[in-house]
Amino acid sequence: MTESRTPKFGPVAVAVATGALLTVGILVRVHGAVADAKLRLITPDTNKPAIAVADQSEVAYCTPRFKEVLERVLHSCGLVSGEGGRRGCQPADVKTFASISDSDFNELFTPLKDRGAVIMYDEGKDDLDERAKKVLEDMWFERKGARYFFVVARASKTGTVDKNRALSHRRANSVMFHLKDVSKDPEIEKIVGLLWLGNEFAQLSKEYCGWNNSRQDTKCNDEAINRSAFVSWVDCRL
Amino acid sequence: MGPRFAPMSEPQSKGPALVALIGSLLGLVFSYSSTVDYAAHLDRRLHDVHCSFIPGAPPTSEAEACRAAMYSPYSAIMRDTLWGGIPISVFALGAFAFFAGFSIYLLLAKEKASRANVMMFAAVSVTPLLVSIVMFTISVTKLGTLCKTCVGTYISSALLAAGGLMSLRTLNSSSDGAQRPSGQPMVAVFWLVALAVLTLLPTLVYAASAPDQRPYLGKCGELKKPEEPSGALVKFRGARAVQPALLFEDPLCPTCKALHERLIGEGVLDRLDVTLSLFPLDNTCNWMLSDQSLHPGACVVARAVICAKGQELQMLEWAFAEQTSLTAAGKSGEAVLKARIQQRWGKALVDCTDSRDAKATLNKHLHFAAENNVPVSTPQVFLGKQRLCDEDTDLGLRFTLKQLAPEVLQ
Numbered sequence: 001m002t003e004s005r006t007p008k009f010g011p012v013a014v015a016v017a018t019g020a021l022l023t024v025g026i027l028v029r030v031h032g033a034v035a036d037a038k039l040r041l042i043t044p045d046t047n048k049p050a051i052a053v054a055d056q057s058e059v060a061y062c063t064p065r066f067k068e069v070l071e072r073v074l075h076s077c078g079l080v081s082g083e084g085g086r087r088g089c090q091p092a093d094v095k096t097f098a099s100i101s102d103s104d105f106n107e108l109f110t111p112l113k114d115r116g117a118v119i120m121y122d123e124g125k126d127d128l129d130e131r132a133k134k135v136l137e138d139m140w141f142e143r144k145g146a147r148y149f150f151v152v153a154r155a156s157k158t159g160t161v162d163k164n165r166a167l168s169h170r171r172a173n174s175v176m177f178h179l180k181d182v183s184k185d186p187e188i189e190k191i192v193g194l195l196w197l198g199n200e201f202a203q204l205s206k207e208y209c210g211w212n213n214s215r216q217d218t219k220c221n222d223e224a225i226n227r228s229a230f231v232s233w234v235d236c237r238l
Numbered sequence: 239m240g241p242r243f244a245p246m247s248e249p250q251s252k253g254p255a256l257v258a259l260i261g262s263l264l265g266l267v268f269s270y271s272s273t274v275d276y277a278a279h280l281d282r283r284l285h286d287v288h289c290s291f292i293p294g295a296p297p298t299s300e301a302e303a304c305r306a307a308m309y310s311p312y313s314a315i316m317r318d319t320l321w322g323g324i325p326i327s328v329f330a331l332g333a334f335a336f337f338a339g340f341s342i343y344l345l346l347a348k349e350k351a352s353r354a355n356v357m358m359f360a361a362v363s364v365t366p367l368l369v370s371i372v373m374f375t376i377s378v379t380k381l382g383t384l385c386k387t388c389v390g391t392y393i394s395s396a397l398l399a400a401g402g403l404m405s406l407r408t409l410n411s412s413s414d415g416a417q418r419p420s421g422q423p424m425v426a427v428f429w430l431v432a433l434a435v436l437t438l439l440p441t442l443v444y445a446a447s448a449p450d451q452r453p454y455l456g457k458c459g460e461l462k463k464p465e466e467p468s469g470a471l472v473k474f475r476g477a478r479a480v481q482p483a484l485l486f487e488d489p490l491c492p493t494c495k496a497l498h499e500r501l502i503g504e505g506v507l508d509r510l511d512v513t514l515s516l517f518p519l520d521n522t523c524n525w526m527l528s529d530q531s532l533h534p535g536a537c538v539v540a541r542a543v544i545c546a547k548g549q550e551l552q553m554l555e556w557a558f559a560e561q562t563s564l565t566a567a568g569k570s571g572e573a574v575l576k577a578r579i580q581q582r583w584g585k586a587l588v589d590c591t592d593s594r595d596a597k598a599t600l601n602k603h604l605h606f607a608a609e610n611n612v613p614v615s616t617p618q619v620f621l622g623k624q625r626l627c628d629e630d631t632d633l634g635l636r637f638t639l640k641q642l643a644p645e646v647l648q
Contacts, residue, residue, distance in 0.1 A: 011346035019339025022266070023436055026331050029270070030440050033277035034447035040281035041449050052614040054517075054607040057525045141594050143601055145525035145608065183598075186467045 055237060057145030061111030062236035069100060069108055071238050073193055074148070088172060088194035090165060091201040102202040109152070109230065116232025118204075118213035119175060120220075123158065123227060126170035128178055132214040136175060137182055139231050146233035151175045153196045153229040154204065156222075165198035171229050172196045199226065252345055254408065258363060258401025259341035265334040265366065265394030267293040268387055272327035273444075275387075276308060280322060280449055282629040289386050306496055307385040309632040311503045312376045317636035318647065321451035326373070328444050330391065332437040333366060337398055340429070344405060352421020356405050358429055363402025366395035380503065455638050458627040461620055463609050470602035472514040472543060474551040479511040480645045484620040486517040486612060489540055489557035490533035490565050494617040497631055498558055504636060509646045514550070516540040516603045517616050520568075523597070524604055526614050535568020535575040537600065538591055542579050544599050545590035556582065 076093060094105070109116070117139050119132045128136065140149065153172035155164035172194040180188055197203075209220035213228070271288035275297065278285045287308065289301030307313055314323030340359055344351050370392040377384050409418065461484070487494040501507040518536030521527040539557050546553035557564060560578075567575040580588045590596055612618055612625070619626040621643050630638035639646045 011343050011350070014346055015339045015343030018342050019335055019432075019436065022335035022338055023332065023439060026266075026270070026335055026440050027443050030273060030277065030328065030331070031443050031447050033274050034280060034444055034449075037277055037280035038447070038449040040283065041451075041454075045283060052526065053611045054526055054604075054614050055611060056605075056608050137594075141598055143598070143605075145604070184468070 055145075056147040057235040058237045059235040066108050066111075067236055067238055069105070070148070070150075070193075070234060070236065073150075073195065074238055088169070088196065090169065090195075091197050094195060094197065094201055105202040106204065109232070112232040112234070113211055115235070116212070116230060118208065118211050118225065119171075119229045119231055120213055120215040120218075120224065121171055121227045121229075123156070123223075124167065126167060126174045128174055129214070133178060135212070135214040136178060136231060139233070140179055140183060143233055144235070146235045147191070148234045148236075148238065149179075149192045149231065150234055151192060151194050151229050151231050152202075153194070154202075154226045155197075155199045156224070156226045157199050157203070158223065159199075161198060161200060165196065165200070168196035168198045175229050175231060204228070204230075252348065254401045254404035255341050255344035256401070257404065258359075258398050259338060259345060261394045261397025261399075261401055262334045262338035262341055264293055265330060265391055265398060266338060268390040268394055269327040269330035269334060272308075272387055272391070273325055273331055273440075275304075276314070276322065276325040276327065276633075277444070279308075279629070279633055280451075282451070282454060282627065282634075287387075291386050291390055293390065301385075302492065303383040304385040304387055306381055306383055307377065307388055309496060309500065310376075310381055311500060311636075312373070312380065316445075318640045319637070320445055320448055321637040322448075322633040323636070324441050324445055326369075327391070328440045329437050330366065330369075332440045333433065334394070334398075336433045336436040337363060337366075341401065349408065349418055352419045352425070353409055354421035354423050354426040355429065356409055356418070358426035360402045360406050362430065362433060364399045366391075367399035370395040381499075451634060451637065452641060454627070455630060455634075455641055456624050456626070458630075459612075459625040461610050461612075461623045461625070463606075464623050466515070466602065466606045468602055470599045471606065472516065472550045473512065474514065475511045476508040478508050480509050481511065481643045482513070482622060483510040484513045484515060486515045486607060486616055486618040487554070488516070488518045488520075488533055488536050488616040489543060489554055490536040490561060490568060491519060491616045492561065495558040495561055497617045497619070498555070500632070500635060504639075504647075506635070506639065506646055514543075514554070515606050516543060516600060517607050517612075517618075518600075519614075519616060523600055526604070526608070533565065533568065535564065535572065538568070538572055538575050539564060539579070540603070541591040541596040541600050542583065542587060544596050544603075545587050545593075546583065553583070 073089060073094075076089060100108075117135050119128065119136055121127070121132075122129075143149075151172050153168040153175070155168040155171070157164075159167070176188075176192055176194060179192060185191070203222075204225045206220070206222050206225060208225050213220070213225075215224075218224075271294070275285070275287040286297035286299050287301045287304045288295065288297050289304035290298070311317070312326075314325045317323035344356070344359065373388065374384075374392055377388065464484070487498075498507070501510070518524055518540040519527060519532035520534055520536035521529075521531045522534075523537035523540070543550050543553045543557065560582075564575065564578060567578040576588045576591070579591070615628075617631065618628075619631050624642070626638060626642075627634075636647065
């Protein structure tokens with residue numbers, strides 16, 4: 001008898017069995033992988049790392065007391081309430097809402113020594129000289145992550161209280177007007193907080209002459225340092 | 239007519255089947271790794287992925303090329319109807335299982351395997367290679383990178399095809415000079431049907447098991463203040479724009495580049511009216527990264543985008559295209575980076591990046607992010623006010639768009 005060339009079922013059976021086994025294995029594993037993912041999907045991920053959220057900067061000097069006073073400024077002086085209300089605070093307002101002594105008030109701003117600058121004016125004047133504009137712009141464009149820009153304008157003891165109150169108000173406004181010109185920021189009213197203190201509240205001592213100011217080359221004394229507007233970004237979330 | 243090929247000895251006649259079997263099994267392992275990686279991401283979380291020439295090597299976090307391939311529009315089909323679609327690797331699984339089984343048959347049956355079966359096997363064994371050639375071409379031309387696991391599959395396919403084609407040499411003769419049975423063509427057709435069924439079965443199981451992702455779409459937050467009042471943000475409108483979208487991007491962020499390429503690859507960018515908020519992950523301008531710069535130099539490149547008035551998109555795409563060299567330049571220092579930018583865009587633009595206005599504008603971009611309390615990460619996509627979850631901008635992009643903004647895909 002010659003050997004038959006007809007293929008036997010043996011190889012076919014083995015091949016089919018192998019293919020079937022592999023296929024069943026694949027189906028089980030694919031289903032398992034997808035089902036595992038489904039289970040994880042409906043199970044809250046407790047190990048999920050917290051994601052940082054974008055926000056304004058918040059630095060060390062933002063103490064609760066500092067923030068409390070600034071928040072009162074924001075709310076009482078029209079920055080937060082916004083639309084159409086009056087803007088800025090005068091000495092009487094500051095005394096009322098800040099509930100803080102002159103020296104404590106100034107002390108709050110001490111940490112802003114390196115962040116801010118003192119814009120200085122001529123006696124009885126409220127216009128910014130070129131150097132003042134330059135210092136102001138330098139400050140303004142170093143915003144970084146700050147949300148609010150504060151302008152605390154003062155006047156020296158020379159003259160009457162009313163006159164100095166009005167003068168310091170005009171000085172605060174001169175800063176604001178210049179910032180409006182250079183920034184072209186439609187939101188500026190919601191960013192800049194104005195306080196004008198006249199000569200009644202929180203006068204600066206001569207020590208502040210050592211701070212960054214717009215008249216480094218001229219004589220600075222108790223009178224001159226208060227013919228000024230202190231300007232600074234405040235890196236606090238309020 | 240005499241035999242076309244020289245007679246093969248028995249060990250030699252087993253060779254082609256053995257090569258095909260090895261190719262099939264390797265292909266099975268590589269495509270299984272790809273499938274498992276893909277399926278794992280259906281939980282909407284981030285996982286390590288397999289990315290090695292070594293079959294069965296463990297997943298790794300250092301797998302950018304494999305991740306890029308996985309997130310690309312070419313890794314899956316039916317992405318509109320199923321979140322993530324059905325990965326190509328699932329089709330490969332069933333096919334390689336069939337080829338493994340058939341290789342075993344050829345190995346055992348030797349010269350008793352019919353001519354029809356051998357010819358059918360030779361013909362279909364090249365199909366994975368053809369698919370591999372297409373995928374290889376896409377990887378090189380569209381993605382610009384080769385994923386190791388994918389290359390493993392390509393090599394497996396080549397081995398399988400080599401085995402299949404070599405088996406043709408055993409057709410006309412055998413070691414004892416006897417002729418093979420010719421076999422029934424219908425049997426070959428049966429095997430073809432079996433191949434089709436085995437290829438489709440895992441895809442059906444995958445699709446049937448996949449979770450419904452619709453409840454999770456659009457659950458990743460909203461913009462609090464959608465408008466940037468000073469108009470500082472960058473705008474570019476696609477030629478057929480139908481949907482406003484806001485993107486937070488860093489020009490030196492690889493994931494942003496990958497997203498941009500996906501949006502182009504899917505034909506989506508053209509349909510978007512894009513507002514771009516630059517969010518460089520570089521602490522020289524971004525105060526939100528206090529400890530370290532993730533992408534040194536990104537602030538300079540972001541300002542370059544702002545300065546490229548009217549060509550913002552071209553500048554952004556240039557930054558993405560040159561991201562590797564710009565990143566290296568950024569690490570070498572600002573001067574090196576500026577020189578690199580100047581080479582392509584000129585001195586005026588580099589001078590502009592140092593200007594007060596450019597710095598202030600970029601600062602406004604960052605404040606826009608802060609006002610909206612968006613996550614400190616890039617990229618981020620908002621459709622209108624609604625933030626798309628990160629996973630819905632990669633694997634789930636088409637599905638999510640189909641659900642939330644179907645007009646973008648039309």
